Amino acid sequence: MKRLLPILSLVVLILFPSITFAEEGKESKGITENEKRAGFTVQAVLPDNQINDRISFYHLLMKPEQSQTIQVKIMNTSPEKQTYKVEVINAATNRNGLITYDKREKKPDKSMKLPITDVAKPKNKEATVDAFSEGQAEIDIQTPAEPFQGILLGGIRISLKSEGKEDDSKGMSVKNTYGYAIGLVLTEQDFAPVYGETDLKLTKLQPEIDYGSKVLEASIQNPHPEAMQKLTAEGKIVRKGQKSTLAKNSLEDVKIAPNSVFPFQIDWGMQEVSAGEYTFIGKIKGKTKTWNFKEDFTITREMAEKMNKQTAFRIFIPSWWMVSFYVVGTLTAVVTAWLIIRLIKRKKGREMHEKE
Known part of the structure; x- marks a missing residue:
């Protein structure tokens, strides 16, 4: 013991x-x-x-x-x-x-x-x-x-x-x-280890909004009655059939409770999420074992619209702002041109007065 x-x-x-x-x-x-x-x-x-x-x-x-x-x-x-x-x-x-x-x-x-x-x-x-x-x-x-x-x-x-x-x-x-x-x-066994590295499973992929952020949540299950410690976790999202990384995340010193799910999340960031086919590629590495995960998932049009609409960190430019921008820009240009013309006329008037 x-x-x-x-x-x-x-x-x-x-x-x-x-x-x-x-x-x-x-x-x-x-x-x-x-x-x-x-x-x-x-x-x-x-x-x-x-x-x-x-x-x-x-x-x-x-x-x-x-x-x-x-x-x-x-x-x-x-x-x-x-x-x-x-x-x-x-x-x-x-x-x-x-x-x-x-x-x-x-x-x-x-x-x-x-x-x-x-x-x-x-x-x-x-x-x-x-x-x-x-x-x-x-x-x-x-x-x-x-x-x-x-x-x-x-x-x-x-x-x-x-x-x-x-x-x-x-x-x-x-x-x-x-x-x-x-x-x-x-x-009930004094030899039973508290920590081990028997197995991990990817049980679910879920695109969702979490605390105002667009994320992909990968449910990594530890199905055994032992805890895990000192793990490194990394994952990325790519378009299906492509290699370019759209979003990624990595964590150090990960611990997983016995018979529990580790909700590993990848934040999409400020980019808009579009409908389509994607692939999650993940890896969790322990002291003696490494688990590699690769699974496709789909984001429907309705899901993409919901994620982009509900996120608290998206860039939103209302239509009235664009109209106001052009109106203010035009007025600024007109006023600037008038001031320049007025300045030129005053300068010419002073020059003629000095010649006389």
Whole structure:
């Protein structure tokens, strides 16, 4: 068990909208600026079945039909009593190639037979801690009778509950402002690797609008119960049967969660998208394996019009602007010509006056 390779720390400090990863093995010296803003810190209380006690997240060796409750220590460093929201969320992969624990409503990939949210659940959805005091959140784990292979990966999120009130009738909900996510890895084989490079598959190509940009999204599936790390991803779009690159993208240090889809995106940029046949050419390279993808896709006229119309970054010149441009240009030319003629006449008049 101790021979397992060091694992990237899955403890995440969430200060919306950015997410940063803490470095494994480094202890905090005093309270950081982010912790001051959050007003609390958390710490995993590692149980006896922790596989590697040198890391700061849970990596537990389980057995079929095992019941266990684990604790997360919550230290309230603020001068006020605070309430925290407690959640367990399946690990997912975002378009930047990072493993995240913020996709609450995202359905697990079809390759995931046993989501960790079916196994680990908060004993209470909220925890309250007095000012300058220490409390805890508890997570109940119940493994099924049928053994599972590989790892289950998710995050235990402890978020500061805002003072806003929930109003289901108006579609409003409590907003979380600050929080932490602690990685939770479950396995029933102490030899099961957390990271591997078994296989990747291209399952879908979808031209779409994402955050106002025209993109082609290539769904790269990791169908196995192991995470991937230190991958490089690159891809480009060409016209079918041609070699000239229309758009491309590349990412370094990509990580993919177990049984999840990496939504690799290529931005078309400012260019207009036209209907036609295209080809996606992609490559993902790991330490021991390389996957090459090549697949044709079609952009219909309706799809192209929709993408060009809805993008927030397209150059739009209204017809009235063109008319105004020509009118102003003509007036400017007329006024300039009149001023020049007037200047010439005045100059001639002065010359005649001097001769007299």
